[in-house]
Amino acid sequence: MGDSSVLLNVEDLKKHFPVTEGLLFMKTVGHVKAVDGVNFTINEGETLGLVGESGCGKTTTTKTILRLEEPTDGSVQLYGRNVHELGGDDLKEYRTLVQAVFQDPWSSLSPRMRVRDIISEALVVNRKVTKDEVDDRVDELMVQVGLHAYQGTLFPHEFSGGQRQRIAVASGLASYPKLILLDEPVSALDVSIRAQIMNLLKDLQDQTNVAYLLVAHNLATVRYMAHNTAVMYLGKIVEHSETEELFEHPLHPYTQALFSAALPSHPDIVREEIILPGEVPSPINPPTGCHFHPRCPAALADPELMKRCSSEEPQLLPAGPKHLVACHLYTGGTNGATGLMDKMKAAASAATQTPEEQIEDDSSSESDNVEAGPEGITEESQG
Amino acid sequence: MVTETNNNEVVLEVKDLRTYFFNRWGTVKAVDGVSFSLRKGETLGIVGESGCGKTITSLSLLRLNPRPASRIIDGEINLEGENILDRSDQEMREIRGRKISMILQDPQTSLNPVYTVGNQLVEALVHRKDLQRDLKEDAEQALRNVKVAAPERRLDDFPHQMSGGMKQRVVGAIAMACDPAVIIADEPTTALDVTIQMQYLKLLKDIQAETGMAIIFITHDFGIVARMCDRVAVMYAGRIVEDGPVRDIFNAPSHPYTEALIGSVPKLEEKVDRLFQIEGQPPQLYDLPVGCRFADRCPEAQPRCREAYPPVFDVNDNHRAACWRLDPSWETAQSS
Secondary structure, X not given: OOOOOEEEXXXXXXXXXXXXXXXXXXXXXXXXXXXXXXXXXXXXXXXXXXXXXXXXXXXXXXXXXXXXXXXXXXXXXXOOEEHHHXXXXXXXXXHHHXXXXXXXXXXXXXXXXOHHHHHHHXXXXXXXXOHHHHHHHHHHHHHXXXXXXXXXXXXXXXXXXXXXHHHHHXXXXXXXXXXXXXXXXXXXXXXXXXXXXXXXXHHHXXXXXOEEEEXXXXXXXXXXXXXXXXXXXXOEEEEEEEHHHHHHOOOOHHHHHHHHHOOOOOOOOOOOOOOOOOOOOOOOOOOOOOOOHHHOHXXXXXXXXXXXXXXXXXXXXXXXXXXXXXXXXXXXXXXXXXXXXXXXXXXXXXXXXXXXXXXXXXXXXXXXXHHHHHHHHHHHHHX | OOHHHHOOOEEEEEEEEEEEEEEOOEEEEEEEEEEEEEEOOOEEEEEOOOOOOHHHHHHHHOOOOOOOOEEEEEEEEEEOOEEHHHOXXXXXXXXXXXXXXXXXXXXXXXXXXXXXXXXXXXXXXXOOOOOOOOHHHHHHHHHHHOOOOOHHHHXXXXXXXXXXXXXXXXXXXXXXXXXXXXXXXXXXXXXXXXXXXXXXXXXXXXXXXXXXXXXXXXXXXXXXXXXXXXXXXXXXXXXXXXXXXXXXXXXXXXXXXXXXXXXXXXOOOOOOOOOOXXXXXXXXXXXXXXXXXXXXXXXXXXXXXXXXXXXXEEOOOOOXXXXXXXXXXXXXXXXX
């Protein structure tokens, strides 16, 4: 992976949606900070997994990359060029280089178009191609994704869910893209079909060296598919690392909680239970300091730490080789990164020990109350 | 967790249940001879892909299968000793909610948006036998049981004012309002986030430990099965192909379909280089083969698999599977 070059660079990306009041004279009463300062890069031929709960900004991030949303601040660069400043032919070129495959193949394919036309659309719209070229390309793609070329004249409703997702993948691949955004590509499919699609996506990556941005909430899927993984919480990346490193040594308390909440793959696997109190707070008025502090087991266990977490926002800093984490547990001094590797281990063990007793009591009633009471209402507007 | 040995009282016994749909393509055998039993305090997972008949099975248990499109044409559903298929529709209304109840998948759609939560709770609570004068108090208690914070304030909320996890708790409270002996949870957490899902599963376990109700989990997620269930029944194309204690199923799956299904799920705990993938798709339920329904996708299928549907073989006392592979003559057939 070391020799691959940077394909996509997302720098300090922010997307705030205004919340307005009144009908005629709409005045802005606040902002939903859907994405709030996100940085990452994707190299050619690599997969970045983006993990987080609903409302954490995963989808807004992908939409901004697709230019379906204008960023409030920051930039998205493909090969060093700012995507949101492209126009004319450059924009068309961009649209061929970046494609998307969505979650639900029942709604993402037009029911009135034949499969051939769906697959070739990105090609026909954005590139000057002859009819023969298109036909050849479609035939090639259909075989590549495991369909028969003769099925091209059929309509989407004549296919099963797995086959439809194959069509969606084929149409994503049509224009020889460098990056495909996969938004929950398998969660709408049946269990036995999921493995087919995941294997297909991995094979295609090997064949065409396409990069993926994989948005998923299923951690096991991410581990299987992604080279690097970023964990998002309320519009920010809280941890970012190589996938194996992240899954072997999750550092951020939220990542740890997410892993502990993931369902086991065998009944004998008993995870240490970190049940987070309450629910994700509203992104309209996110908590001060570290967004996670009201639910954080480590902060709740340590009043000193809590003081810092509730006032000072942690930066995404290296805490190991290729491992970034935004958490005060791993920063020694008041201002950030000093001598962290030693403290990291001590803190990590502290973080995993304290939560248990603490959370057991919390999860039940009291803190549920604090979180869900007033916030449950506003949260809906986001969802 | 040792519920299997503690309570041996069977609360629900299903024998050879068949629910068919009759339409212009023919007879769709959605549930085609399903048998299982459920003990007090036990959790049974019914696992399968969409279209395998798991949801119609659960609806049939409540006799809520879509009518007139479908009919339960055969079988017995013995709930606490009485066959509810003999009951009239009027009598069924007494049974639903009191003896057997259901939690549906999506809390957004299973609650009525124009009534308050309290209102909808009371609707279920009036069927209680030990009803208190003060229904509001009952409703509060019901919410408290599912660990909704500050229930007295939440009663006047409308569903849209609550988050997904809260709503699903309310749905749970309604389902459990009359202390049913059996509760059917049809993918209750698919609409929820991971951390909220864990809270909810834990809550169900806690309530089960308290009340001793039996739970049937309808799911396609082996993770939920591993976390929640004592026993598993794997369904494929309208039939249970394997059932047994959860550890047996995970450690030694006897049906190739179960084996493949477990192998095709990526694991969180370890890196897998390549997932096992099941080729093809399940058969259409109106056009089922005579033989084993999995034969076309089965890597080990032999001619006899296509000729006759395999009988149910005992793997051990609690573990059964319908696969010719378990027939003593299988080995010889293979070598010849």
